[in-house]
Each structure stands twice: as C-alpha cells, then as structure tokens.
Amino acid sequence: MAIMFLAWSVFLSFTVLVVQPCNGEKSCVIWSSAGPVVQRGSTFKVYCTFNWQCKKSMRSGHPPTPQSHNKFNYTTIYFNVVNITKNRTYSCHCNSLPAPDPCGLDISAGYLPDHPKNLKCIYKIKNTERGLMVCTWSRGRDTYLRNSSMLWVRTVSGNHTDGPESNIVSSKGTEVLSVSFDVSRSVQLISVWVEAQNPLGSVNSSLTNYTLCDIVMPPAPVLVQPKCSSRECIIKVEQSMRMQHLQIQYRDEQQPWTNCPDSVAQTNSSRVRSIxxxxxxxxxxxxxxxxxxxxxxxxxxxxxxxxxxxxxxAKELDIWFTDPASDSRSMRVYWKEANISISRGKIIEYKVSVYSPNLTFKPDVINISADTRSYSVPSCTGCEVTVWARNSKGLSPPARITTRRTKAEPPQDVRVTLGNYNITISWRKAKAAPLPSAYILEWYPESHKVEELRWVRLGKNDYHTIITGIQPYECYEGAVYALYNDSGLSRTRFKGVATLWSAPAAGPSVQETVEGNKVKITWSDLPRDQRMGCITKYTIYLENSNRYLQHYSTPASERTYVIKDLPSGDYSLWMTATTGNESRAGQKVKFFLKQETQLFLLLMCVVTSLFALLLLCLCQSSTVKQRFWEFFQCLMLDVVPDPANSKWAKECTQEKGKLNLQLQLSDSSVTEEEEPILVDVEELPRQNSDTSTNVSSQLPLQTSLSPDTVPATRLYPLTTYIKSFSHDSDSSDHTLTSLDTNTTVGYISSPGLGNMEEVDQEEEEESEDMYFFSSPNTFIEPMKFGGKLTLDAVKIDCSGFSQNA
Incomplete structure (x- = not known):
C-alpha cells in the first residue's frame, strides 16, 4: 500500500508540472483603480486576482518589498496606495510549488500640463517676399510625464483667411519652447495659440493676435573695421536694405556699453558714424x-x-625709496607701473637721473628697461632723484624724490587691526607738528623689503587705510611716513603682523662650533613657506649623555647663541621655532666636549718625557758629555776657588807628607779677574826620607788641560802640601796649621777684589811639575799645572767650545 501511494504522488506531481505550463494561463491579473497614470498626491487601490490556489502576497519597489494587503474575496486581494509622490511598481506573487511567474504593474505619477505662458512671436525678414516667423513660450513646471505641445497658427491675407495649422513641438526637458515657420510678407494679421498635453490631459494657452508690421525685425547690420586716432574712431555700417533707425554702442574692457550720439551720414546702403x-x-x-x-x-x-x-x-610716476642704513653708500628707488589712463601708451623705457648740489655739470640720464621697477642710486646728502616714463609719443612729467630729508615729528599711536585677508592701519597726527603734505604707508613681507616693497600714497587728512591682498601665514612689517613740504620726513614702524598663523612646519637647522668648554650655535631663517606666521622666539634644547635636558630661549631676531661653562662629555642639540605655537624639533646634531687644559697637560708631560729620554741617551756618549761640560763652564761665574775648604785640603791635614789634590769644579765658581794672581807652590820634604817621593815620578803620564784630551785614569795623586804666601783677605780668614813641629802650612786663600793688588809675592823653593786630578766625575778631565800656578791657568777657556760649536 505504501509503495502504491508513493507512486500515485509522483504521478500527480508530474502531471501538474506538465499540464500547468501547457495551459498558457497567467497565474494572476493586476490593475489599478485609477489607471496606470495618476496625479501625484492621489490615493487609489491596486488589485491582484489569482487564477491558482496558493498563498497570495503583494510587493512594491525595487527590490520588491512585501506590502500589507487586504482581502477582497477568495481570489482577489488589494493594496491601498495613499498620496503617491513618484513612479512606483507593484507585483502579485503566488507562493506554491512550483511557483508561477508574478504579474506586475507600473504606475506613473505626474501633473497635468501648465497653461503655456509668455507666448511671443517675431518676424525676421529673409528677403523681399518671405520671412521667418519665430514663436517662443514657457511650458511651466515639469509634469514628470511625457508631454507634447502644438502651436496653432491662423493667418489673414487681405480678405483670405488660412488655417488653423499646427506645428508640433516636443517639450521634454526644456522650459522654453520655440518653433519657426515661413510666412509670406503679404500676410497682414496672424493669430497663434499653444496646446500642451500629456497622458493626464491637455490645456491651451490664450489666443495672441499680431499685425505683421508690429513684429517685423530687420537683419543685423555689418560693421567695417574702424579707423581710430587717440581720441576718435570712425565707424562704417553696411546694411542689405534701407533702415530708418541705427544704434551703435562702444565700451572698453572695464566699462559698460555706451550709446553713441545720433550723428549718422548716409552713403547709399552704408552709414558712417564718428565716435x-x-x-x-x-x-x-x-x-x-x-x-x-x-x-x-x-x-x-x-x-x-x-x-x-x-x-x-599724463602724470608723473608714483615713486618711493628704501631708507638706507647709516653705513650704506647707495639707496634703491622704486616706482609703480602707471595704469593705462596715465601711461596713455605702452611704456618703452624708464629714465633715471641723480642731481647733487655739489655738481657743476649736468647729471647723466640712465635708461632702464620697461620691465624694471627699481634702481639703485648713490646715497648723498641733498641729492635729488628724478624718474620719467617714456612711450612712443614722449616722456611723462618728472617724478622727484630727495634722498636725505630732515627729521620731523612722526605719526603717533599707529595701530594695526587684523582681518581675515586684510589689515587696517590707523594713526593720528603729532600734536606739535604742522599738517603734513601727505602720508605714505609701506609694507612688505618680513626680511623681503628690497624684493617685495609695496606702498600707498595718502592725503594729508587721511588717518587710516585698509591693506588688501595679505597672504595668510605670512609675517609683515612696515611703517607710516609723514611727508612735509620742507623735505621733512618721519616714520613710525610696525612689525610682526600676520592674519593667520600656526606652528612652524619645521625647526631651524643648526651648526655648532666647539671652543674649549663652550659651544657656539648658529642658524639661519626658516623658509617662508615653513614659518606659518611671525616667529616670536627660538628655543635651543641641549641634552647630555645622562639624558639631562636644558633649554635656552633667544629672540627671533638673533641668529647665534653661545652656551658656556659646559663639562666635558657627549651632547645632543636641536632647536624649535615659535609663532603662536611651537614647531616640531629641527635637525638634531651631536658633539663631544673635552677640557682643553687636560689635553695641554697631557701634551706637556709627553713632550717632557721624550726630552728627558733623549737627554739620557745623549749622555751615554763621552763627546756629548764634554760638550755639555764646556757649555756649563761658560755659564759659571769667575770666582777663585778656596782650597782651604776643599776636600783634598782636609785630607792633607790628616796625612803628613802627602796631599791629595782633588779639583771639584762643580762646587766652585770662577770669577774672571783683570790681573792674574800668582800663587807660589812649593813642595816640602817629609821627615821620613824613605817615604818622600817626587810627584812627577808617581804619575803615569803627563796630560795638559785640553778639550780634546781624555784621561787614561782617574787618580788622587800623592803630593806635598801647597803652601800659600798670599795675604789674608777681608773676606776670608785662614789659620796656619802645622803638619809637624817644624812645618807651618798655609792654604790657598781667596782674597777679595780689593786686596788683589796687595798680595805679597814671596819666594818659594822651586818644585818640580805637579799634577793633580779631580775626584771621579762624569764631566771632569785631568788638569796640568807647571811652574808658577796662576788663576788664569785654572780658568776654563771656552774658546775651544765656541769654535767647536
């Protein structure tokens, strides 16, 4: 049974699918109670009648949206449309399996045509027989529907009436409609009206009647190229037929059209008029x-x-000049390009002349290009600069300005009021000053006076003016000048004026110069497009290696700054600029600071060490040793040595019959004497004859004192004592000491300079040549004494050193 039921269901479904498309009947029918075209704002019903048993629904719009519908009967539903304002689409849907195609309806919403208005017709003459009738009218508001218009024409020629004839015109998308058609010149009267229609209905305009001669329009005249002088032009007008009235108008680029006077001369078909x-x-x-x-x-x-x-x-140029600095040897004169009403032609060149009262000859006139608006002239006391403009017809009147003027009372209480793109400058006259002949207001972008100077000349009773053309985010400065008839000149400056400002686009680029424990910072102006207003100050940021941050502020006019007393170390440096807001940081630079004194001490230590090391190496050479000794001897004073206090004299007192002579030149000073002092030296025999020996026999070799001599050995020679018979001096008191009971020994004394000549020369026993040597010393060589021993003999002769040097 179940199998049979399933087979029967499949059969019925197949039958429905096959039979339904073959039937050809729509699933539904849709219509409107007001039709497919309705007036905007109307209310009506849309009905759907279905031919199938299914679940019924209605939709509207794009994409289709389900609508809340009402049931009219078992097969029909409807939807109430209230106050429709635009074209809409409605559809009916049957929800069943399979789903049939929906049925739909487009509803157009619009207005009835307006009555055509402003119907006008003109008759344009084409030739002697026919003309062109042109009629125009206004169709009124848009109906949102497809419209059509027809112009109906009825003509009367004598006793004959033709028409009416229609001329269909499409009026879609236009507000003013027109139609043209030919009309014979024999027509005397013409009647026209307009019919406008659309799917909602039609309307007619009112009937308009014309007499053809009242709307006739001749063809436009033709003008021949005029001939003009400086003040007059001759106009020639050509026409295809004789006209009773002619009107000519003219204008320049800035003026409206002006009618010419009615002074016309007729020449056949042409007319000539003088303007x-x-x-x-x-x-x-x-x-x-x-x-x-x-x-x-x-x-x-x-x-x-x-x-x-x-x-x-016609007039002189408007000229002005830059106020030169006190140390400037030149000044720049500016002039404005005259407007066409003053120049009266194309300026070919300008001429400039400088007159000085000190000149006895006529000054030269300098020709300047027509594209130039300034010229640099020498700045001199009382000089007068004259400027002319020249075109093809001649020179302008001279414009003069004095380079140096006397000081006068300046304008008082100069005030600046900012607008969006303009600046208002106001001032008042100084109370004690006379009335000036004129005021001059000058202004220019900051630091660009020479390139972009602008000025305006005002009357003596003007106390304010409005400057236009001010660029936003630009900083301006300027001055108000009072000019007096006696060449007096005074001014009051203003600066730091900007209509709009914000933070500068970047910080300045810096350069640093390290000098000891300080750093010098320099920077340049920001580019104009990065300033964004008037810069009020710069800020310098300094950060050390420990991230300790310091900042220094400087006025906007400064371009250098010095930071002093910085400890050594690594630093980072950058800058910002401030208008009303602070800019972002500029380029960061890094530098290292070290103390100069430490470096100097280190260098001195290194140099001293190297010098000591070099000296130590040189001292290892005997030749170098001798040269040093001779050099030092030249520097010593010439003082006679005192043997009584020497080491060898003291040793001599301890050993009888023997005397060790040790010359310690390093501990004595030698003073040069005018007269040689002779000292008698004698050798006394010892009591023990067996121990007495000759000094010369105990010396292995005889050596003289010479710079080139090197001793073979260094000895303390055995010798007898030296007895001095010189008188005691005032500066030294010597005591005679006996070596034995029979012998008295006198020591070599050092008499003062005053007692040198009083020294008694006593006879002594002749002794053999005696040699004595100094104690072991690095720079001392053996010295030879023979016969009489004089102080000259023990002097050090530096001539050999100087010759060798």
Missing amino acids: SSLEPYRLYHFRARSKFSTGLWSQWSTNISSWTEEEAP
Whole structure:
C-alpha cells in the first residue's frame, strides 16, 4: 500500500508540472483603480486576482518589498496606495510549488500640463517676399510625464483667411519652447495659440493676435573695421536694405556699453558714424543694430575691436625709496607701473637721473628697461632723484624724490587691526607738528623689503587705510611716513603682523662650533613657506649623555647663541621655532666636549718625557758629555776657588807628607779677574826620607788641560802640601796649621777684589811639575799645572767650545 501511494504522488506531481505550463494561463491579473497614470498626491487601490490556489502576497519597489494587503474575496486581494509622490511598481506573487511567474504593474505619477505662458512671436525678414516667423513660450513646471505641445497658427491675407495649422513641438526637458515657420510678407494679421498635453490631459494657452508690421525685425547690420586716432574712431555700417533707425554702442574692457550720439551720414546702403571723447591707447569694442520705422530692433551685429592711438604719459610716476642704513653708500628707488589712463601708451623705457648740489655739470640720464621697477642710486646728502616714463609719443612729467630729508615729528599711536585677508592701519597726527603734505604707508613681507616693497600714497587728512591682498601665514612689517613740504620726513614702524598663523612646519637647522668648554650655535631663517606666521622666539634644547635636558630661549631676531661653562662629555642639540605655537624639533646634531687644559697637560708631560729620554741617551756618549761640560763652564761665574775648604785640603791635614789634590769644579765658581794672581807652590820634604817621593815620578803620564784630551785614569795623586804666601783677605780668614813641629802650612786663600793688588809675592823653593786630578766625575778631565800656578791657568777657556760649536 505504501509503495502504491508513493507512486500515485509522483504521478500527480508530474502531471501538474506538465499540464500547468501547457495551459498558457497567467497565474494572476493586476490593475489599478485609477489607471496606470495618476496625479501625484492621489490615493487609489491596486488589485491582484489569482487564477491558482496558493498563498497570495503583494510587493512594491525595487527590490520588491512585501506590502500589507487586504482581502477582497477568495481570489482577489488589494493594496491601498495613499498620496503617491513618484513612479512606483507593484507585483502579485503566488507562493506554491512550483511557483508561477508574478504579474506586475507600473504606475506613473505626474501633473497635468501648465497653461503655456509668455507666448511671443517675431518676424525676421529673409528677403523681399518671405520671412521667418519665430514663436517662443514657457511650458511651466515639469509634469514628470511625457508631454507634447502644438502651436496653432491662423493667418489673414487681405480678405483670405488660412488655417488653423499646427506645428508640433516636443517639450521634454526644456522650459522654453520655440518653433519657426515661413510666412509670406503679404500676410497682414496672424493669430497663434499653444496646446500642451500629456497622458493626464491637455490645456491651451490664450489666443495672441499680431499685425505683421508690429513684429517685423530687420537683419543685423555689418560693421567695417574702424579707423581710430587717440581720441576718435570712425565707424562704417553696411546694411542689405534701407533702415530708418541705427544704434551703435562702444565700451572698453572695464566699462559698460555706451550709446553713441545720433550723428549718422548716409552713403547709399552704408552709414558712417564718428565716435569721439575716447581715451588714448584703449581697446574699444563696437556693435550696432537697426530697425524699420515700425517693428522691432534687429539683433546686435558681431562685435569688432580697435585700439586708439597713444599719447605722452599724463602724470608723473608714483615713486618711493628704501631708507638706507647709516653705513650704506647707495639707496634703491622704486616706482609703480602707471595704469593705462596715465601711461596713455605702452611704456618703452624708464629714465633715471641723480642731481647733487655739489655738481657743476649736468647729471647723466640712465635708461632702464620697461620691465624694471627699481634702481639703485648713490646715497648723498641733498641729492635729488628724478624718474620719467617714456612711450612712443614722449616722456611723462618728472617724478622727484630727495634722498636725505630732515627729521620731523612722526605719526603717533599707529595701530594695526587684523582681518581675515586684510589689515587696517590707523594713526593720528603729532600734536606739535604742522599738517603734513601727505602720508605714505609701506609694507612688505618680513626680511623681503628690497624684493617685495609695496606702498600707498595718502592725503594729508587721511588717518587710516585698509591693506588688501595679505597672504595668510605670512609675517609683515612696515611703517607710516609723514611727508612735509620742507623735505621733512618721519616714520613710525610696525612689525610682526600676520592674519593667520600656526606652528612652524619645521625647526631651524643648526651648526655648532666647539671652543674649549663652550659651544657656539648658529642658524639661519626658516623658509617662508615653513614659518606659518611671525616667529616670536627660538628655543635651543641641549641634552647630555645622562639624558639631562636644558633649554635656552633667544629672540627671533638673533641668529647665534653661545652656551658656556659646559663639562666635558657627549651632547645632543636641536632647536624649535615659535609663532603662536611651537614647531616640531629641527635637525638634531651631536658633539663631544673635552677640557682643553687636560689635553695641554697631557701634551706637556709627553713632550717632557721624550726630552728627558733623549737627554739620557745623549749622555751615554763621552763627546756629548764634554760638550755639555764646556757649555756649563761658560755659564759659571769667575770666582777663585778656596782650597782651604776643599776636600783634598782636609785630607792633607790628616796625612803628613802627602796631599791629595782633588779639583771639584762643580762646587766652585770662577770669577774672571783683570790681573792674574800668582800663587807660589812649593813642595816640602817629609821627615821620613824613605817615604818622600817626587810627584812627577808617581804619575803615569803627563796630560795638559785640553778639550780634546781624555784621561787614561782617574787618580788622587800623592803630593806635598801647597803652601800659600798670599795675604789674608777681608773676606776670608785662614789659620796656619802645622803638619809637624817644624812645618807651618798655609792654604790657598781667596782674597777679595780689593786686596788683589796687595798680595805679597814671596819666594818659594822651586818644585818640580805637579799634577793633580779631580775626584771621579762624569764631566771632569785631568788638569796640568807647571811652574808658577796662576788663576788664569785654572780658568776654563771656552774658546775651544765656541769654535767647536
């Protein structure tokens, strides 16, 4: 049974699928109670009648949206449309399996046509037989529907009436409609009206009747290129037929159209008109129109243009100058380009002359290019600068300015009021000053006076003015000058003026110079496009290796700054600029600071060590040793040595019969004497004859004192004592000491300079040549004494050293 039921269900489904498409019947029908076209704002019902048993629904819009519908009967449902405002689409859906195609309806919503308004017609003459009738009207508001318009025409020629004839015009998408058609010149009366229609209905305009001569319009005239002088132009007008009225208008580039006076000369089909009271060197445009004795004016002719001729410039130039610095040897004179009403032609060149009262000859006139607006002239006391402008017809009147003026009372209480793109400057006259002949207000972007100086000349009773053309985010400065008839000049400056400002786009780029324990910072102006207003100050940021941050502020006018007394170490440095807000940090630079004194001491230590090491190496050579000794001997004073206090004299007292002579030149000073002092030296025999020996027999070799001699050995020679018979001096008191009971020994004394000549020369026993040597010393060589021993003999002779040197 279950198998049979399943088979029967499949059969029924297949039958429905096969039979339903073959039936050809729609699943539903949709219609509107108001039709497919309705007026906007209306209310109506949309019905759906279904031919199938299914779940019924209605949808609207794109994409289709289900709508809340009502049930009309078992097969029909409907939807209430209230106050429709635009075109809509409605559809009916049957929800069953399989789902049949839905049925739909487009509803167009619009308005009835407006009555056509402003119906006007003109009759344009084409030739002597026919003309073109042109009618225009306004169709009114948009109906949002497809509209069509028809112009109906009825004509009367004598006793004959034709028409009405229709001329269909499409009016979609236009507000003013027009239609053209030919009409014979024999027509006397013409009647026209307009019918407008759309799917909602049709309307007619009112009937308009015209007499053809009242709407007739001649063709536009033709103008020939005029001939002009500096003040007048001759216009020639050509027409295809004789006209009773002609109107000519002219204007330059800045003026409106002006009607010419009615002074017309007729020459066949042409008319010639003279237009006077024109300005020199102006480009004028001309046009003309005409009409019959009745009817309408023709259309305007094509415009033609022509220049009037030049005349010499009418007025002097407006000139000004830069106030030179006290140390400047030149100044710059500026002038404005004159407008066309003053120049009266194309300026070919400018001429500049400088007159000084000290000159006895006529000053030279300098020719300057027409593109130039300034010139640098020498700055001198009482000099007068004159500037002319020249065109093809001549020179302008001279414009003069004095380079140096006397000081006068400046304008008082100068105030600046900022606008969005303008600046208002106001001031008042000084109370004690006379009334000036004029005021001059100058202004320029900060630090660009020479390149972009601007000024305005004002009357003596003007106390304020408005400066236009101010660029946003630009810093301006300037001054108000009072000019007096006696060449007096005074000014009051203003600066730091900007209409808009924000933080500068970047910080300055810095350069650092390290000098000892300080650093010098330099920077340049920010580019104009990065300043974003008037810079009020700069800030320097200094960070050490420990991240300790310090900052220093400096006015906007400064370009250098010195930071002193910095400890050694690594540093980072950057800057910012401030207007109303602070800029971001500029380029960061790094540098290292070290104390100069430490480096100097280190260098001195290294140099001293190297010098000591070099000296130590040189001292290992005997030749170098001798040269040093001779050099030091030259520096010693010439003082006679005192043997009584020497080491060898003391040793001699301890051993009888023997005397060790040790010359310690390093401990004695030698003083040069005018007269040689002779000292008698004698050898006394010892009591024990067996121990007495000759000094010469105990010396292995005889050596003289010479710079080139090197001793073979260093000895303390055995010798007898030295007895001095010199008188005691005031400066030294010697005691005679006996070596034995029979012998008295006198020591070599050092008499003072005053007692040198009083020394008694006593006879002594002749002794053999005696040699004595110094104690072991690095720089001392053996010295030889023979016969009489004089102080000259023990002097050190430096001549050999100097010769060897």
